Amino acid sequence: MLQMNKKNRLSAAFIFIFLAVVCLFAYSPSADAKPSSHRLELEQTFRKSHGTLVLKNLKTDQVYTFNSGRSKQRFTPESSFKVANALIGLEVKAVADEYEVKRWDGIVREFPVWNRDHSLASAMRESAIWYYQAMARDIGQEQMQKYVNRIHYGNRDITGGIDTFWLNSSLKISAVEQAEFIEKLVEENLPFQKKTMKTVKRMMIDDEQDEYTIHGKTGSRLSDMGLGWYVGYVETDKGIWVFATNAAGSGAFAKQLTLTTLEKMKILN
Template sequence: MLQMKKLSHLSHLMVVLVTLVGLFAYSPSADAKPGVRPLELQHIFHDTQGTLVLKNLKTDQVYQFNPGRSQQRFTPESSFKVANALIGLEVKAVADEYDVKRWDGIVRDFPVWNRDHSLASAMRDSAIWYYQAMARDIGQVPMQHYLNRINYGNRDISGGIDTFWLDSSLKISAIEQADFIERLVEEDLPFQKKTMKTVKRIMIDDEQDEYTIHGKTGSRLSDMGLGWYVGYVETDRNTWVFATNVAESGATAKQLTLETLKTMKILKD
């Protein structure tokens, strides 16, 4: 009789244990997010030092190439034009995307810079002087205020109001860039909806029937030893955020990003 009671007690204990194991093994949650998947892109990057962060906003799946570098902070260079444009529009340092600044007559490195520019054309042609002038019009206090609010990298503008993002004090990682772009796509930044829609529009880099790419390059002009391409691509099915940096130019970062998007069948050849 005692033996039977022991067996019954043991059976009950086993049922409880199996139930608990099942609960821990299967714990569905609406908030659960997929983990980070590695990207094997050596056949695309070859000897180029760099990283790429990619996120599917429909599934929340994140992909990374060279995750160690994706967490390192670098100066954003001209990829900062995205944040700069948001802040400039918000504080009315510029009226809209068509607001023109007259060329000051100083001949700069690229002929396309040596003319009058609007906010939109200066984004497209990466005319640094326009965005430097706008940063001066924004001013140090508002600039710092908004960089703090959007938590942009290390938020350090001590390098000077019109140079802090150019091989200077401000630094940001590829992961942080991707997060910033995602919040812009979702219009979840502390700016007016109109401001965010305008900046997304002037970021359009390529528009096809099957997709639209919104992106901005950035290059460290002193040695072309740092390049960025950040933005997002909209397709019929998904929206993908990307942030790439390399130890070469922004043009290289863009090329490698596009090759990756084609390899992953996000873009069609």
């Protein structure tokens, strides 16, 4: 009888431990759990202009959003597409490296800094559209479509012309999608060689200080300056933050909104 009681107690203890373990796993946060989301109070920063900002801490997976509705709305990427264009161009050898120069064709364009020879890197820095249009033609429709599909870039629609589809045309992407794309680039989790992604991240350096480095790319709808983008990420000693901003205005305006927010969040010292 004593042995039976002992066995019963052991069985009960085993069942209790088993159920406790099951409950622990059932209520533990999953690795696939969605990141926590927070609303940003940026009404004064955006000065009543139509816009949105998505900011993600890659260390904690916390996401901060201003104007959540607009953050999911797709707009043409304009020159922010240069990030993807550079990745594709390098990967398919449409250009050899970031130093490859294309000669200016002599056509005078909107900004004096465009009216000279450029390399892939300098054309990224100065947002010289003609260089990236020429590279897109060298990439070709088939290769461009293949990679736009593979990286899940927005609506993936490049029917607006091989050298114009990202410029107030068929290709559209949301701020949420831009942030996801940049996050994959930061983590080198895109379908490109590691060397290609490292090169483009280096080309994107927009501001390098002792306390932080900002990698970013603006984009502006040049026809009326009615849409501006600033996408990228900032590295600090505390971690990496991905950002994607669009607003009714120029790319320079979107950039200023982003920098002001990063300062308010005390990400930039």
